[in-house]
Amino acid sequence: MAPPSRSTGEQRPRALVIDGAWRALGPGLESLSGPGGAPLTRSVKLVVLPLVVRPAMRPELAVDFLGPAQVARLDGLIQEAGTRLAATAQWFTLLKKARRALGIVAGNPQDLYFQRCFELATEYGAPADGADVTARAVVEELAVTAGGRTVEALRNHLSDTVRRSRLDGELATAWENRAPVPVAEAAAAIRLAGEVLDTCGTPEAPVDSAGYAAMVGAGHGGLFGRALWAHTTGVWGTHDLPAHLGLTAGQLPPRPEVGSAASTATLPAPLDRSLFERLFAVLQSSARREELPTVTELVGREAGRSCAPLGLHDESLRVALVLGGRLAAGLDPLGTEEPAPGRTAAHRAVNSRWRREASVLRARRMTVSSHPDPDGGALDALAQDLRTPWATYMRRLWVRLHGRDVRDAPLDDLASAWEVLEGVARSVMMDHRARVRSALRHLAAARPNTSGPRSAS
Template sequence: MPSPSRPTGAHAPRAMIIDRAWRALGPGLESLSGPGGAPLTRTVKLIVLPLVIRPSLHPELAGDFLGPREAVHLEALIRETGARLEATAGWFTLLKKTRRALGIVAGNPQDLYFRLCFELATEHGAPSAGADGLARAALEEVADATGGRTVEALKEHLTDPARYARLDRELASAWASRAPAPADVPDAVAAAAAEVLEACGAPGAEKRSPAFTSMVDGAYGSLVGRALWADPGGVASDVWGRAELPTHLKLTTHQVPPRPEVGRGASTATLSAPLDRTVFERTFVVLQASALREQLPTVPELVRREVGRSCGPLGLCDESLRVAVVVGGRLAVGLDPLGSGDSVPRRTAAHRAVDARWQREASVLRARRMTTSPDPDGGPLAALADDLRTPWVAYMRRLWVRLHGRDVREAPLDDVASVWAVLDGVSRSVMMDHRARVRSALRALSATASYTETAEPRSA
């Protein structure tokens, strides 16, 4: 059984155990580590978890917190793989050097080469005589496999003025040919979404619930998405259950989703809201997030599909994923991490499960105290407490991104169990992100306090 999702008794965070075991390996891992010696986030995500710990083979190590016995097991796995990890670091250094010599600039080297370097280390050990040739061959193989599926290839593809103009005309045509918005949204949409969320919290009952299937068959996701184009006030109250919230739940910054544009650039730091993204931004995110680019269509095909997808209801093609947005929205607007009791929609088993996890978080407990004794200066902790009053904003944006990724990979949701896996996964991701931001704010406040104390003049 996986260990608990929160610390109890002698349980310790898995991330902390990984960090401790990694540092114990000693020097030789610099290219896979941060300045402080801890493994890089991508090192953990792309090497340590899937290739060393392998939670699928060791489910007892899959939890966020591990007991003493599991911690010993995890540390042993990392220690036993130490020589291979050091060889992996050596190969990564060599591949980066060879990459520069070949003039390759496309893609993130860590995403492209971390797993490859581990494979090279497994097969050949540390780089030795003849390693330069192996490195060059490996890089060429990766380049062939990605087939130009890079951000640079996207920029080049959309640089051509004639192609850009053609795509703009296709967007205009697709947007103009959308199905009309419905006069109203049936009450059955909200009722079915609530039934799905109730089934999500009933162990063993997920696949037996017909509600999700009926929502997909009835095209309820498309219905709600088309309604958002007309911004009927009924969507907020009839579907989400909270009339005071924006109809689109901040998936767009406009009153209604605008016609998508082709776009000429993108940055992860300045991405638009999901339904406001250009075709360039939508494709950019796909290329940035996909470690296995060889499984993606080519850039021209990706762009072509995004033109159609961006003009579809909720910015998605697959109906099961559109329905997941509707169900996820019903869940998100009813979340109450602060335990205020103010959530309006009928609370379901899914709401209770997610809220219970949130309300055990130390960062949330502190934020709850901030609601009664707020930071008079409106500091970072006060802002983080405010985030917990509107958890649906971060939740819906992250949910849409996950569903968009599945749409690109043509990975629909088949039943309530698969829906819950996505909805629950998003809630955990948002919670962990909030936890990290609280910790960062506390470190910053602590550093400021220490500096102030040191800088203050002292009397003799």
């Protein structure tokens, strides 16, 4: 039964539009449909949305409720893809047959094969003579890459020339079709972020999930990210801070490339990374890779995610990044701007904890001294990190939110979001403490013994 609608004037739920357009295609889609003829959830999630609708390229179709023009556009896209969808269903039946013949039982066939079947339908059309040989080869290939979920499997997947060309074309089109919004949208999101953060950080301040939910519901994270696609300055209330707070090395992020190599030591800023580099970081840091989507699905989703606002799909994670940016812009571990306007309860909690760190107190003394680091510059470099704390904080926060996005793990309320925001601040703090201690040990070991041997009397 179709889900109930709600009062939205002339708007219609996107899910109902997809259902109706799918059914209108007629027979031939049985292997991609449920018993009642509706598209399977995975058919929508893995094929219709990312490969037919492509919301990253068409942001007007990325919302849950559509106006008449958007309804017509969505219906038209599905009708135009009807032949390919029917061929996808045929390829899926053929791949399942090959799977049974090979005795493969690991993994969900829909997760493993749906997107690859659409690729086959796009490249070859409906299965013809010799298609069973192709199907067997594909199943054997996916048995390796899906089970591996390794960097090597990712490299092998992206080494296919046809696939790389298709992905590059999709990235170029999605990037070209981005839709920036006025900078005022960014200012509104930052103001609301400040109000929400003022309810965090102290036991007596109730965590305001209502304000957080309102930001998520209104799409302020996506609007903020789209505003940053324009040349923007002064987003954080000062022109001293870059709009992206270190998420890109330039004023604007570049168009994502497919890529073929990565190194942990030389990964660029998050929004400057290639498709390969983004997923390399995920695979390298995942303790339980079996919980990740297959390599095929990882690549398909990341292509859209890399061109989405703030490089994230889920709106709650985008809002969390906006809150993190608002927090990061006011981090002042050295206490050089006290008192400062715009500080929230969250800022006061994090800054006060940071300023109690012995390593920070040492760095503060170096900052105000005329000869801050007589030992050769190692500690002064660490002090400099505390003068620009937002860079490390935002990079680490984005990586954590990106990992949640890959695993479909949204932040459902402000308490969960604050746990992440505060956890990243604590992580940066502890990392800085460890680096200061390491630098002090090295300096102590290198310092010569000036007392010398005692003379005999």
